[in-house]
Amino acid sequence: xxxxxxxxxxxxxxxxxxxxxxxxxxxxxxxxxxxxxxxxxxxxxxxxxxxxxxxxxxxxxxxxxxxxxxxxxxxxxxxxxxxxxxxxxxxxxxxxxxxxxxxxxxxxxxxxxxxxxxxxxxxxxxxxxxxxxxxxxxxxxxxxxxxxxxxxxxxxxxxxxxxxxxxxxxxxxxxxxxxxxxxxxxxxxxxxxxxxxxxxxxxxxxxxxxxxxxxxxxxxxxxxxxxxxxxxxxxxxxxxxxxxxxxxxxxxxxxxxxxxxxxxxxxxxxxxxxxxxxxxxxxxxxxxxxxxxxxxxxxxxxxxxxxxxxxxxxxxxxxxxxxxxxxxxxxxxxxxxxxxxxxxxxxxxxxxxxxxxxxxxxxxxxxxxxxxxxxxxxxxxxxxxxxxxxxxxxxxxxxxxxxxxxxxxxxxxxxxx
Ligand code: UGA
Numbered sequence: 250x251x252x253x254x255x256x257x258x259x260x261x262x263x264x265x266x267x268x269x270x271x272x273x274x275x276x277x278x279x280x281x282x283x284x285x286x287x288x289x290x291x292x293x294x295x296x297x298x299x300x301x302x303x304x305x306x307x308x309x310x311x312x313x314x315x316x317x318x319x320x321x322x323x324x325x326x327x328x329x330x331x332x333x334x335x336x337x338x339x340x341x342x343x344x345x346x347x348x349x350x351x352x353x354x355x356x357x358x359x360x361x362x363x364x365x366x367x368x369x370x371x372x373x374x375x376x377x378x379x380x381x382x383x384x385x386x387x388x389x390x391x392x393x394x395x396x397x398x399x400x401x402x403x404x405x406x407x408x409x410x411x412x413x414x415x416x417x418x419x420x421x422x423x424x425x426x427x428x429x430x431x432x433x434x435x436x437x438x439x440x441x442x443x444x445x446x447x448x449x450x451x452x453x454x455x456x457x458x459x460x461x462x463x464x465x466x467x468x469x470x471x472x473x474x475x476x477x478x479x480x481x482x483x484x485x486x487x488x489x490x491x492x493x494x495x496x497x498x499x500x501x502x503x504x505x506x507x508x509x510x511x512x513x514x515x516x517x518x519x520x521x522x523x524x525x526x527x528x529x530x531x532x533x534x535x536x537x538x539x540x541x542x543x544x545x546x547x548x549x550x551x552x553x554x555x556x557x558x559x560x561x562x563x564x565x566x567x568x569x570x571x572x573x574x575x576x577x578x579x580x581x582x583x584x585x586x587x588x589x590x591x592x593x594x595x596x597x598x599x600x601x602x603x604x605x606x607x608x609x610x611x612x613x614x615x616x617x618x619x620x621x622x623x624x625x626x627x628x629x630x631x632x633x634x635x636x637x638x639x640x641x642x643x644x645x646x647x648x649x650x651x652x653x654x655x656x657x658x659x660x661x662x663x664x665x666x
Contacts, residue, residue: 250311251289252389253417258307259297270297278560278587281385305340309414312337313350313377318496325354325500334361343369346410350377352437352497354504358430362399371403373411374430376437381491382558391418394425397433438504441497442517447482448489449523455485455664456526465664466646485664487570487618487644488527490555492563495521528566530663531616531644532573538640538661539614543579547637549612550574551605552619553585553592560587562595567618570644571599584608586621606635614640620647629656 251257261267266276273287289295304310314329330351337347347370349358362372374397379387396411398404408427412419419425428436455465465485473480489495498517505514539546555565562568568583575581575598582600583592593601602608605623609615609632617624625647633639633656641653643662653660 250414251292251295252285253414254294255414256294257289257296258303259295260299260301260304261297262299264299267297267299278558279384280382280558285385301336302340304337308345309410310337310341310345310347311350311375312347315492316351316353316496316500317492318499322503323499324503325352325496327351327353327357330357330361331364334364337370338365338368341365341368341370345370346407347372348407348411349374352376352441352493352500353434354500355431355434355438355508356504358397358434359399362430371399371407371410373398373404373407374433375411376433378437378440381561382556389418390421391423394418394423395433395436396425396427397430398427399430438497438501441494442501442514442520444482445489445494445498445517445524446520448484448494449520451483451485452488452527452664453523456523456530458664458666459530462666464666484646486527486646487531487566487663488524490564490566490569491561492555495524495564527663528569528573531566531570531618531642532577534661534663535570535574535614535616535642536577538642538659539638543574543577546579546613547611548574548579548581549608549615549636550581550583551585551608551615551617551624552588552621553583553601554588554619554621557619557621560585560591562588562591565592565619567644568592568596568599570616570618572596575599582608582612585619586623610635612636613638614642616642616644617648618644620645629653629658633657 259270269276270286273290275282275286312330312333314333316325316327316330319326330353347365358372358374365372376395378391394415396408398407451465451469454468458465458468469480469483469485472478473483498521502514502517505511536543550567550571552567553562553565555561555563571581571583582602584602584605585592589601589603615636629652639658641658641660643660646662646665650660
């Protein structure tokens with residue numbers, strides 16, 4: 250927002266994050282974000298504070314807090330969104346616009362519009378489609394903008410204000426759709442459910458490939474050439490994790506149940522199950538490659554983040570596999586270019602080593618579980634010179650089996666012979 254020329258005040262309850270941001274340090278790893286932050290701070294139109302009363306200086310309020318899965322339930326926890334809206338109330342006027350960005354169960358925007366009704370502020374829901382690792386580009390060059398607005402003049406006023414906020418982005422020809430609240434909320438959940446379905450579809454095909462001796466990477470290339478299907482998000486492997494796809498499909502199932510429409514998304518349970526089976530299958534393949542037992546074997550895991558170019562370890566498939574192997578007696582070492590700090594805080598029982606060569610030294614098996622470029626570019630000869638056993642399991646289907654086998658490695662992968 251600051252890079253688009255707006256004056257921005259960012260508010261958070263976490264004082265450490267506020268201090269880091271004011272010093273020009275993003276509190277998480279995201280390519281390109283640090284530069285934008287420093288430029289915004291130098292320009293003077295970007296500051297961070299924990300003082301909520303500062304919102305009274307602003308005309309537009311974006312609510313971007315998290316909606317994690319509730320402990321012990323499928324539903325999303327919307328208490329942070331509710332608290333953020335409530336904290337705004339005393340500072341709003343009839344010219345304020347409050348824009349929800351958080352991913353919420355359908356019906357939330359309407360409920361919160363009632364909470365703000367007395368203040369006269371307009372409420373809009375403007376779902377967020379950015380991907381971690383591509384967040385800056387996805388934000389500045391989105392493929393669409395969706396405005397979920399309330400009925401009447403307030404809806405139009407909110408849309409006009411947001412058009413002014415996104416003027417530069419709209420001038421690039423970005424499509425923008427105006428919908429009711431419920432549709433905007435569902436666009437977000439439906440999009441993530443579709444993406445999860447695409448990934449689990451190809452992973453289900455990987456199971457069939459394993460049973461029949463076929464190769465899922467060739468299968469994906471071939472079906473992806475039909476542009477009705479498309480090749481994107483058909484990368485078979487260890488499946489999806491992170492703070493969005495897994496919890497969003499579960500929250501969707503929970504919300505559909507409340508609405509009496511649970512049958513409509515019952516298939517998402519299968520999508521979730523296929524995804525979880527890949528983690529177990531990965532462990533089985535690794536154990537097979539080590540002659541049936543992890544006991545006393547040293548296993549090096551390349552990658553801890555749920556995806557490359559991120560330090561986010563929430564529901565990381567790589568760390569799930571690491572823990573499963575550790576519980577089966579394997580001596581596990583995990584390495585990652587950015588996520589070690591977060592990973593070791595979450596799973597202090599695992600061994601973490603930052604340097605790749607050091608992490609590989611003495612390994613009986615190497616598992617590539619997050620496809621950082623550094624790991625895609627590993628040299629089979631060089632890697633062979635430090636490990637104890639030349640066993641490699643490619644959990645993301647990114648290495649060339651021919652090259653690795655020619656160098657004397659046992660190469661195994663999900664969905665490939
Ligand atoms: C996802 C959506 O892609 C964004 O559009 C959305 O805005 C975001 O959630 C959100 O709800 O905030 P993100 O979680 O950053 O973005 O990551 P993705 O790129 O969707 O990847 C999710 C997982 O799927 C990763 O673990 C990745 O390794 C896995 N994946 C992705 C596959 O296993 N195969 C693929 O072909 C693609």
